[in-house]
Amino acid sequence: MATLKVGLVSPEREIWTGEAKMVVAQTIEGQLGILPGHAPVLGVLLDGSVVKIEPTEGAEPVIAMVGSGFFSIADDEVSILAEQAELGAEIDVAAARQALQDALAAAGEDGTSERRARARLRAAGAEG
Incomplete structure (x- = not known):
């Protein structure tokens, strides 16, 4: 099964990294669902939105609040760089x-x- 390599970071720390089967992010142009094999994209995160990451192997979804920032998708790697980010569980x-x-x-x-x-x-x- 193909997976995504995902990294969610803020200036303060690395929020979450790992393998995922899907990522959903809210951009200034609308919501974007990212699956393995997605075309390369560079997007701007909607300030004050939520990113949802579906880890592999049935782990609980990772949900985080993000402030302004951007994300990139290339070769099944998703980098989410947020000015402010916080895991829902924290x-x-x-x-x-x-x-x-x-x-x-x-x-x-x-x-x-x-x-x-x-x-x-x-x-x-x-x-x-």
């Missing part, structure tokens, strides 16, 4: 809810804080 849901409330209370912002707070809650499985 997110403090109470703190994410508070960040969403703070973002909603701050009128006049560009919406980035709200999108990121909502994405953190989606990645944690606590819908925002």
